[in-house]
Every structure is written in structure tokens, then in C-alpha cells.
Amino acid sequence: MKKMDILICDDSMLVRKKLKDLLEKLECQVWEARNGEAGFEIYQQVNPHIVFMDIVMPKIGGLEALKMIKDYDPKAKVIMLSSTGTATKLTEAIKCGAVDFIQKPYDDEQIRCVLAKFSG
């Protein structure tokens, strides 16, 4: 797997820490944001290969941030990572341009799989 730049956008410090630990073991370069607004700013600066985006966040939530990122970069690969895995949310996320949806709590294998899938 090639070395990738990854943005984690999640208001949970625990989720960011756990995911960052895993991604760094996989030799990814990781950026962190705790809400959608900060996530969009970092995206514009870094242009990461993949974004892991929570849905429920203060200020700007994940779906709004997803739309902002896709408007800025239609080729952006944004994977939603959320505890609200309802069919409605999944459909909404895919309509907004998310490339995948992982329900929390995730397991490490799911993260490895999506990285392999979208690393090309």
C-alpha cells in the first residue's frame, strides 16, 4: 500500500487517537480536525488522499462538510465513519458523494479494507 495522507474529522478525541494510532502503524501521514469547519480548512491545505468523516459534530456536521469538500474537489474520497448507521443516513451520505460508510465502533480490519480499496 502506498504512503497516504489521511484526514480524520471527528469531534471524539478517542476516535481520533485510536484511528491515528492505527493509520500511523500503516505508515500514513495523518491530519486531525474536530469539526467540519476545521476539516474543510485542512482539506484545502493538504488535499489528503482519503478523509474519514464523522457525521455528528459541533459547528459544521459531517454531511455539510462532505458537501463543501466535494464542491471544492469532486474527486475527493470521503468515507463516513458514524455511530448513526441508519439506511437514511447511509443514502444521504452516498448522495452527497461519500465513497463508503463505516458504522462505529469500527474494527481495524474495516479500516485496512477501505484503505486498500481506495488507495489507487
Added chain:
Amino acid sequence: MYNQYFGQYLLNKELLSAEQLRDILNRERLTRPRLGLLAIDAGLLTVAQVEKIHSLQHAMDKKFGEIAVEKNFLTIKQVEDLLITQRGRRLKLSQAIVDAGYLSLSRLEAVWEQYKAETNLADGKIDTLYGNLDNIVRAVVDFSSAGTKAKLLYEYIALMLRIIPRFFDEEPILTLSNEKVQGTLISQTMTGVISISTGVIMNDELLLEMAKRYSGEELIEVNELALDSIAEFLNETNGIFTVNMSESGFELNLEPQEVQGDVLPSPRAYRIPIEISCGTIDLFICIGDKII
């Protein structure tokens, strides 16, 4: 699993104290063979498959056997056989209670008959209790004042009672304690056709212990990561609740969690004390209003 429910009944009837019940449940837990281990022993599942099922159980409100069948890892017949083996090997609650001298055998038999009558439980249908955990919650807490919304409250508490053992390896007990917990409130609101706010209050000692177990991190004080760990636990529990509600036709949206120290919840919030081995969690649920 029925052990926990019958034990809860004994506590509710004041036939066992909370301390005695925890002692009994711990004995039962220590002798209970896990379904996954039995399946590995029988050569039916690999370690990786069992780990996958355990991982999915954290994100879904489903039993081990249900997920194993859905994933085509096991057939229904294989799950039934494993459950029979599991039941045969574990310590019976009644045996543990009598061995510990908490109740005599004759007294226990009389209570068991009463319990079966009150829960409409026929002999040989013990496993149906899992799906009817609501009945046990209804025997302990009374939400009749919530009218038609009471069902949501019972379902939420039943879900919390199923989730706690998965994340913390603990058998939770619903208590009738009037002693309110002083500590940090972590809450979250779900909005949609109806607004539901849920929150937990726990003291620092319990918060730290639960945060350590949930996060797997080396925490030594109640810091932002510890608070965030409990907030994330609540978020994931509520996430599963929204999925359950969505499948029943009710769409709910989660709002970000809130953390507040030493606050008094709204008098409109229902308080449900849940006891685990390291302390008491005051669970609050409020319909149509925020917890604070």
C-alpha cells in the same frame, strides 16, 4: 442470560441484596462458557470469525448466534446445539444462591414458580426472555406516566442493559436506590419526530474505571480523553438506538454530546440507577426536553 433477569427479579422483590446478586452473577459469569469459544472448540468457527462477530456485536443490537447465522458462519441448528451445550455447562443461578446460603431451596422454588407466572414464562421457553427484556425492565421501573412514549423508554433501558456487558464485561443490575449519584453528566439528544435526551451521571472513580475499560487506554485521571470515552460510549449506544428506531419507522438524528459537571438534571427526566461492580450509574432519559 436468563440468570440476570431472574436475579433482577429477586433483587426487586428484596429477596437478595444488590451485593449478594453481584456476587452470584460474578460466580455465574466466571463459569459461563462463551458461545464463541464453544464454537471454536467444536471446529465450527475460526478465531478470526469469532473476533469479527464480537466486533459486529458492538455496532449492532444482535446476539452472537444471530450474527453468526447472518454471516453464514453457522446454521441455525449449529447455534441451537451450541446454546444447549452452553446451558449445560454453566453454573445455575439457583445452585449458586443455595450454595451461598442466601435462600433455601424450597423458598427459591416457590419464588421461581411465582416468577414464571408473572413473566408468562413457560417451562422450556427460558431463552425467549432475551427478546422480552422489556418485561424485566417493566417489573422494576414504572414509566406509565409517559403514556404512549413509555415503550421508547423501556426499549432504551433494555438496550443499555444489553450493551453494558458487551463493552464492559459486567452484568448490570437495575436498582431501586433513591440515593442520587453526584458527579459528571454526559448527555446527548436525539431529534426527529420525537426528541429524546439521554445522559449518564457517574462519580469520578467510576467514570475513570469505565473510561479505561471502554477505551483500552492507560488513564490515570479524569481528563478530556476519559470524558470523551464515556461520551463516545453514549454516542455509540444512541447510534444503535437510532438504528433500532429507524427499523421501526422512526428516524432520529443525533446531536453532539454534552459534558457538564455537578449539575441537576431536569425534574422531567426519568432517573434509572444501574449498578455495576465498580459503582452506580444514574441513567437519565427525558422525552421532549433536554436533560438539563
